[in-house]
Amino acid sequence: MTDNNRREFIKKTSATSAALTIAAAATRNVHAAEDNTIRVGLVGCGGRGTGAAKQSLSVNNGPVKMVALADVFENKLKSTHASLTTDSKLKDKVDIPEERQFVGFDAYKKVMDALEPGDIVILATPAAFRWVHYTYAIERGLNVFMEKPVTIDAPTSARFLEINKDALAKNLKVGVGLMCRHCKARQELHDRIKNGEIGDITMMRAYRMTGPTATAAVEPNTGDLSELQFQIKNFHGFLWLSGGAVSDFLIHNIDESCWMKDAWPVKAIACGGRHYRDGCVDQNFDTYSIEYTFEDGAKLFVDGRTVPGCKREFASFAHGTKGSAIISTASHTPAKSRMFNTQVMDDQNEIWAYPQPEPNPYQVEWDDLIAAIREDKQYNEVERGVMASAVTSMGRMAAHTGQEITLDEFMKHDHEFAPNVADLTLDSEAPLKANEDGKYSIPMPGLVKKREYL
Amino acid sequence: MIRSTLLFALGIVSPCLLCTTAVPAEAPAGASAGNVEPIDVPDAVATNEKEMKPYAEKIEHTEQTIQMVPIPGGEFLMGSPESEADRNEDEGPQRNVKVDPFWMGKCEITWEQYDIWNESVDQRMRRMFAKGKTPRDIAVDGVSKPTEPYTDMSFGMGREDYPAICMTQHAARMYCEWLSAKTGRYYRLPTEAEWEYACRAGTKTAYSFGDDADQLDDYGWYYDNSDDTYQRVGQKKPNPWGLHDMHGNVSEWVLDQYTPYDSIKETLNPLVVPKTLYPRIVRGGGWDDDPEVLRSAARKASEEDWKQQDPQDPKSIWYHTDALSVGFRVVRPLNVPSAEQREAKWDKTEPEQKDPEE
Numbered sequence: 001m002t003d004n005n006r007r008e009f010i011k012k013t014s015a016t017s018a019a020l021t022i023a024a025a026a027t028r029n030v031h032a033a034e035d036n037t038i039r040v041g042l043v044g045c046g047g048r049g050t051g052a053a054k055q056s057l058s059v060n061n062g063p064v065k066m067v068a069l070a071d072v073f074e075n076k077l078k079s080t081h082a083s084l085t086t087d088s089k090l091k092d093k094v095d096i097p098e099e100r101q102f103v104g105f106d107a108y109k110k111v112m113d114a115l116e117p118g119d120i121v122i123l124a125t126p127a128a129f130r131w132v133h134y135t136y137a138i139e140r141g142l143n144v145f146m147e148k149p150v151t152i153d154a155p156t157s158a159r160f161l162e163i164n165k166d167a168l169a170k171n172l173k174v175g176v177g178l179m180c181r182h183c184k185a186r187q188e189l190h191d192r193i194k195n196g197e198i199g200d201i202t203m204m205r206a207y208r209m210t211g212p213t214a215t216a217a218v219e220p221n222t223g224d225l226s227e228l229q230f231q232i233k234n235f236h237g238f239l240w241l242s243g244g245a246v247s248d249f250l251i252h253n254i255d256e257s258c259w260m261k262d263a264w265p266v267k268a269i270a271c272g273g274r275h276y277r278d279g280c281v282d283q284n285f286d287t288y289s290i291e292y293t294f295e296d297g298a299k300l301f302v303d304g305r306t307v308p309g310c311k312r313e314f315a316s317f318a319h320g321t322k323g324s325a326i327i328s329t330a331s332h333t334p335a336k337s338r339m340f341n342t343q344v345m346d347d348q349n350e351i352w353a354y355p356q357p358e359p360n361p362y363q364v365e366w367d368d369l370i371a372a373i374r375e376d377k378q379y380n381e382v383e384r385g386v387m388a389s390a391v392t393s394m395g396r397m398a399a400h401t402g403q404e405i406t407l408d409e410f411m412k413h414d415h416e417f418a419p420n421v422a423d424l425t426l427d428s429e430a431p432l433k434a435n436e437d438g439k440y441s442i443p444m445p446g447l448v449k450k451r452e453y454l
Numbered sequence: 455m456i457r458s459t460l461l462f463a464l465g466i467v468s469p470c471l472l473c474t475t476a477v478p479a480e481a482p483a484g485a486s487a488g489n490v491e492p493i494d495v496p497d498a499v500a501t502n503e504k505e506m507k508p509y510a511e512k513i514e515h516t517e518q519t520i521q522m523v524p525i526p527g528g529e530f531l532m533g534s535p536e537s538e539a540d541r542n543e544d545e546g547p548q549r550n551v552k553v554d555p556f557w558m559g560k561c562e563i564t565w566e567q568y569d570i571w572n573e574s575v576d577q578r579m580r581r582m583f584a585k586g587k588t589p590r591d592i593a594v595d596g597v598s599k600p601t602e603p604y605t606d607m608s609f610g611m612g613r614e615d616y617p618a619i620c621m622t623q624h625a626a627r628m629y630c631e632w633l634s635a636k637t638g639r640y641y642r643l644p645t646e647a648e649w650e651y652a653c654r655a656g657t658k659t660a661y662s663f664g665d666d667a668d669q670l671d672d673y674g675w676y677y678d679n680s681d682d683t684y685q686r687v688g689q690k691k692p693n694p695w696g697l698h699d700m701h702g703n704v705s706e707w708v709l710d711q712y713t714p715y716d717s718i719k720e721t722l723n724p725l726v727v728p729k730t731l732y733p734r735i736v737r738g739g740g741w742d743d744d745p746e747v748l749r750s751a752a753r754k755a756s757e758e759d760w761k762q763q764d765p766q767d768p769k770s771i772w773y774h775t776d777a778l779s780v781g782f783r784v785v786r787p788l789n790v791p792s793a794e795q796r797e798a799k800w801d802k803t804e805p806e807q808k809d810p811e812e
Contacts, residue, residue, distance in 0.1 A: 047766030054767055075811045083768050210606040212573055217602075249604075276578050308573035309566075312606040312613055330610035333763055362765050 038373060039119040041068035041111040043133055045080035048147055049124030052177070053080070055366045056120065056145070057090045062374055065093050068100040068114040070107030072125075072232060072426065077101055105425050108133045117141030120373070126235040126242050127152050127389075131160050132422045138167045143373055145366070147177040149251050149389040150382070152243030154413035157390040164382040171378065175369040176385030179361040180256045180332060182368055185354035189325060189337040192352065193260055198339055199322030201261050202298050206253035206327075207313035209305040216245040216306050218282035220438050228430040237282030238440070239452060240417035240431050245284045246396035247389065250304045253316045254292075254395070255388040256327050257300050260318050264387050265292035265300060267406040270399035272445070275307065281439050283453060290395035302395060319343060323351065334358040400452040402445030415451040490589045492638030503527060503555045503788060508696070511637055514590060515576040515583075518567055520559055520633075522786065523696045525652050527555035532650055533715055533751055538660055540746035544753055547715060551647045552722045558644065558652050559783035561617075561687035561698050562706065563629070565608060568618035571632045572600055593635035600625055600772035601809060604765075609778060611683045617704045617781040619684065623734050623756065624807040625772045626707045626782040631801075633784060642800055644785040645725045646710040646753075649737045653750045655695040660749045662693035662700065667745040674702030676748055680741035684779065701748040704781035705736035709800075712755040727802045732757055740779025756780075771807040 042053045057064055066084060071077040081101060084094045102110040108129075112121055123133045123146040130150050137144050144167075151157040167174055180186055193201065218237035221230040235241040242248045258264055272285040286307050292300040303313070316327035324343050329336040334356060340349040372379035394410040418431040434440055441453045448454055492498075497509040506524035513519065533548040534541045570576050571594075580591065600621075607620045621629075626643055633641045644652065659665045663673055670676060673693075675685045680702075688698040700706075710726040712733040718724055728734055733755030739748035746752065760774035774780060791800055 047768070050767035051765045079768065079810050208606075210603070211569070212602045214602050214604055276582070278581055308578065309569055309575055309613075312608050313610060314606040315610055331605040331763075360763065362763075 036374070037063040037065055038370065039065050039067045039115055040122065041070070041115050041119070042066070042080070042122045042124065043070045043108045043111055044123065044125035044147075045069055045071040045073075045076040046124060048177075049122060050080045050083055051362070052122050052124055052145060052147065052366075053084065054087065054090060055363050056122065056370070057084075057093045058363060059366050059370045061367075061371060063093075064370070065095055066090075067095055068102070068111040069096055070102045070111040072103065072105055072107070073229075074103045077103055109136060112136055112140045112142060115140065115142055118143065118373070120145060120369075123147065126232065127247065128241045128418050128421050131156050131163060134160070134167075135163055138163065138170065138172065141170060141172065143173040143369075145175045145177070145369055146385070148385065149243055149247045149392060150176060150385045151389045152239065152241075152247050152393055153415060153417050154390070154393070154410055155416040157386050157393070158411060160386045161383065164380070164386070167382065168380055171376075173369060173372045173377075173379040174382050175365055175379070176381040177365065178252065178255050178381070178385060178388060179365045180252050180328065180335070181259060181381075181384075182365040183333065183335050183358065183361040184364070185335040185337040185358050186256060186259075186327060188354055189327060189335075189339070190260055192339060193318065193320070193325065194262070197323070197352070198318065198320030198325055200296075200298075201318050201320045203319040204257040204261065204298070204300045204317060204327075205319075206250070206257045206300065206302045206316040207304075208249050208253055209303055209311060209313045210249075211306060211308050211310070211312065213245065213249055213306050216249070216282065216284050217277065217280045217286070219279060220281050221434075226426075226430075227434065228424070228426075228428055231430050231432065234282065237280075237284060238432060239283050240421075243389075243393055243396060244282075245286075245306055246288055246290075246304060246399070247392050249306075250288070250290075250302055250395070251388055251392045252332060253314075253328070254300070254302055254392050255384075257302075257316050257318070258388070258391065260325070260327055261294060261298065261300070263294050263296075264391050264407065265294050265394075266408075267404060268292050268391075268395045268398040269404045270395055272399035274442075281434070283440055283442050285399065285443070288396070288399050290398060292391070292395065317345070323349075333361055397452055400443035400445060401449045403449050490593050490635065490638045493590065495637075498522075498639065500524075500788060506555060506557065506788060508560075509557075511633075511639070513567070513570055513576060513636060514588065515580045515585070516570055518570060520563070520567055520784070521561065522557040523560045525556050525558050525648075525695060525785075527553060527788075528651070529553075530651050530654060530656075531658065532647055534660070534749070538749070538751070539665070540660075540749070542752065544714060545751040549715060549718075550721060551651070551724060553645075553648050553651050554723055555788040556644075556648060557786045557788075558648075558697060559785070560692075560696060562704055562781045562783050563618050564615045564687055565613040565618045566615060568621075568629065569613070571597075571629055571636075572618075574599070576636070590636055590638060594632055597632040597635055598628060598809075599632070600628075601770060603770075603773060605775075607773060607775075611778075612686075615686050615688075616684055617687055617699075619704055619779065619781050620774050620777050621707075621780070621782070622770075622772055622774055622807075623707050623728075624803075627709075627801075627803065629782075630784055639786060640790045640796075641784045641786050643707055643709045643782060645723065646708040646735055646737065647724050648785060649706065649708045650750060652695060652697060653693065653700040653738065655693045655697070657694065657750070660751075662750060663691075670701065670745050670748065674699065674739075674748055675741045676702045676739060677742055677744050682742070684741045700738050701750075702739050702743070703741055704738075704779050705740045705743070705754055706738050707780070707782040708735050708737055709803075710735050712753065725799060727799065727804075729804045731805065736780050742779045768810055771809060 215234040215236040218234040270290040272288040288304040290302040318325040338353040497507040500506045510519035532551045534545040711728040760777040761769045764775045
């Protein structure tokens with residue numbers, strides 16, 4: 001119902017119009033003063049969701065208001081509410097009374113019901129729930145900001161692309177939290193690579209070797225929480241929820257590398273294993289080495305490691321026929337992107353470096369999304385978000401099965417990790433059950449080959 | 455909660471609600487920080503200043519040691535004279551301050567030393583070698599440690615014997631609490647007065663080697679010679695008391711709140727107990743600072759911007775994601791304070807730092 005999109009409507013009518021009535025929002029009188037206020041709802045009150053909410057309120061091109069929150073855990077919701085309402089810079093933009101604070105697995109619907117077409121919903125729960133929430137957001141005609149990864153297995157990747165057709169038809173503005181794509185330094189590097197300044201890319205390397213990270217390693221449930229709650233609290237540890245350490249941690253460096261190549265790889269092989277995991281019950285390996293191959297034979301090597309005490313590297317590099325480039329230097333920001341005229345990346349051979357300081361891409365991605373909404377520009381990052389998620393999952397699957405896998409094979413794969421995710425309630429059984437020892441099924445490369453775990 | 459109760463019981467953390475035999479004030483150093491038997495280390499025990507020797511504190515189950523250097527007690531003029539070049543207003547008025555003897559880390563705490571706590575390396579090694587827990591292992595169980603970060607806090611600059619960085623003052627304090635439990639000897643951050651006293655090492659000049667900043671290359675890492683990164687600890691010449699990198703490499707946390715000197719009345723072992731999260735103090739300047747920031751008297755205040763790129767909210771109590779040239783070193787006082795004294799002064803800090811409820 002694009003014609004009913006509030007912002008389009010407003011663009012076509014003058015701002016002095018005092019009697020706006022909007023079909024989709026017939027129950028609410030729109031006051032002239034609120035005509036261009038974008039209202040924001042947050043689904044998933046974790047650390048990143050709250051951070052994203054604050055970035056949305058920090059965009060400076062017109063009024064933005066935070067109006068509703070959802071989470072499955074009340075304490076998470078309360079801490080987000082406290083954080084928003086005590087932030088001296090932003091608290092005037094927060095209006096979330098008790099009746100717009102929703103707890104439970106259906107809370108996402110209530111948040112979106114409290115919004116109107118043209119508003120924004122932030123989807124920041126673990127990735128398993130993303131397609132469910134996105135489906136409803138499209139139905140409600142909402143603009144969306146969703147965190148990465150957007151999918152964690154093949155069936156939901158294919159489904160997501162299908163779902164997105166409706167969003168495109170409705171001209172909804174949809175951002176995906178691969179903020180590196182919004183980084184000014186990387187954007188300029190990308191343009192320069194496209195102009196042939198380091199020749200054709202033949203090889204890239206991406207690393208996130210950073211020691212123990214977030215909840216990738218999970219100690220046994222002490223019994224205070226139900227199995228489902230326990231897994232959600234420790235979502236990086238369970239493949240059905242997050243895609244584990246590969247999907248959640250490696251996606252940015254994989255995505256920024258593929259972007260520099262302007263291509264998705266066509267196949268992957270990988271190694272991986274776990275070593276110091278005594279007492280842990282999660283499904284992750286603690287080391288992953290993935291080799292991706294592109295259509296033209298170029299390679300992307302990806303190393304992920306969450307082992308303590310080892311060499312650290314959190315960066316991406318590109319090697320071309322005429323030179324090389326640092327895509328990102330350490331962590332995600334600042335990227336400090338640079339180019340060199342040989343394969344030796346040192347000061348003598350440097351031919352370009354992005355000047356410092358760089359704008360924070362976590363903020364820029366929000367500036368871009370809200371600008372697109374206000375100016376009604378076509379804006380939908382879902383396809384690349386899904387492809388980045390799928391390519392990352394393909395690498396994870398190659399490691400977990402010990403097999404070579406092509407992107408075509410991957411996209412047709414039928415193992416959906418949590419087919420009942422849309423029907424989960426607080427009392428549901430967890431999609432993944434522990435064995436008698438309290439341990440969860442782990443990947444067994446070479447023994448279990450057709451799916452990532454039994 | 456259970457874990458900290460256990461620690462109270464062991465007398466490792468104050469308040470010592472449950473222990474029956476608190477260590478009396480002025481107990482000989484080398485006596486335990488609590489009721490846990492200290493690990494046996496040559497030359498670590500001294501009953502008076504004359505007996506203090508350099509020693510290498512041992513971190514059980516690992517191959518790591520922390521080199522400690524004795525610092526004699528004494529009196530000095532804290533702050534800088536108005537005649538000092540590039541001086542800041544907050545370095546005065548100068549005042550006479552007395553400090554009791556202590557040992558101080560010869561170098562900044564390195565990543566390798568930090569990660570033993572940060573990533574439980576000692577406990578992992580203990581388990582790999584199938585060794586049981588010592589009373590000290592039981593004691594460290596109760597000390598909180600940083601939540602797992604999302605990124606490499608060394609930002610690709612190197613780990614091993616490079617200085618640990620990007621921790622909040624709270625994290626540095628907790629490391630000291632852990633080290634105390636781990637060794638059975640009481641370690642903490644230096645006070646601002648102790649830090650400057652040790653840095654000056656009896657000198658009254660801008661730097662511990664004189665007033666000539668041109669000599670800085672021999673003594674410290676700073677903006678012009680660091681190649682945009684921190685450097686391995688202990689490579690430059692030490693100061694007269696054998697301490698390395700007091701000038702430069704990384705700024706170092708001290709215990710105090712940042713306050714004007716004329717508001718401080720205490721002259722014996724002064725400490726301004728923090729009551730607000732910002733500003734607190736780091737000393738000595740770092741690899742990205744200019745020479746004047748490395749002066750013995752120069753003070754730098756912490757600020758909220760040090761957490762700017764933390765994309766999580768609430769921002770972590772453990773990390774200053776943007777403080778790439780902030781670290782710390784530890785001290786061990788000769789006279790071990792009682793649990794009551796620690797609670798009232800040495801370990802006291804507000805507001806309480808708690809991770810969000812999980």
